[in-house]
Amino acid sequence: MPELPEVETIVRGLKDRIVSKKVIKIEIKDKKVVSTKIKDLLPFTITNVTRRAKYLLFHTNTSTTLLCHLRMTGHFHYPQNKEEVQSSKKYLAATFTFHDNSTLTHNSIRRLGFLKPCTPNELHTLLQNLGPEPLIISKEEFYHRIAKYQTGKIKEKLMDQNVIVGVGNIYAQEALYQSKIHPAKRIDTITKTQFNLLHKHIQQILTHSIQLQGTSVKNYSHLAGKGGYQNHLQIYQKEQCPKGHATNTLTIAGRGTYYCPTCQK
DNA sequence: CAATCGTCCTGCGGGC
DNA sequence: TGCCCGCAGGACGATT
Secondary structure (H helix, E strand, O other): OOOHHHHHHHHHHHHHHHOOOEEEEEEEOOOOOEOHHHHHHOOEEEEEEEEEOOEEEEEEOOOOEEEEEOOOOEEEEOOOOHHHHHHOOOOEEEEEEEOOOOEEEEEEOOOOOEEEEEOHHHHHHHHOOOOOOOOOOOHHHHHHHHHOOOOOEHHHHHOOOOOOOOOOHHHHHHHHHHOOOOOOOEHHHOOHHHHHHHHHHHHHHHHHHHHOOOOOOOOOOEOOEOOOHHHHOOOOOOOEOOOOOEOEEEEEOOEEEEEOOOOOO
């Protein structure tokens, strides 16, 4: 469920807390989620934490970078007291101990994500097919990248990380609602004006959500608590749209999709 | 070539 | 009350 704003919030929180810290010990509890090869790097220093698409990158003072994808339910804890230490043990995948004795845990409920070391080549291979960042892409490039899939459904391509990154199920639905575009609308029936509107709304929604530290539905929380954008959702999991029309649901690319048949054409 | 399907995984909610 | 089933979904590989 973490999409761009949630991952960005987590990255900023980690950056503030662990950059320049030296990792002196790693305990791995879930080998499926956290690769034991990370231990080969010990000891190492975190030199930066960055985001690309929905991936988190932990840069180190070695040539190896730790790559993490949270998938649905991955999260991090940087506990500050005994109570937080206790809650960081739930769904624990790994604990990193720093030279100052503070700890960072990686946790995962559904265990679909991963955290693993990558050489520069491996990193390049894993990330090379990703589309452009939605907050940087121009409206012209946005149009051209999507418009070539003439027969596809618009929501499908908004969520396709090879077309444009960072937008997942929640923000795709919100952007389409605000742009008054039906999520299953064939791409070749969408006008240039509608594309421009969609581009604008995606940027506005993602920016607003980053300001509010993301959307907290179900399992997401950033390092300092819950986000605030869930209070601004207009269509996702709503029975009525903001104008009071009854919503419908349908499945697109295997994902539940809410839309307003009155507002979205 | 693009579109669709199955897979991974566990918590949760509905139904009986 | 308790159990079982199916759903939730991001990304990727296999299949159509």
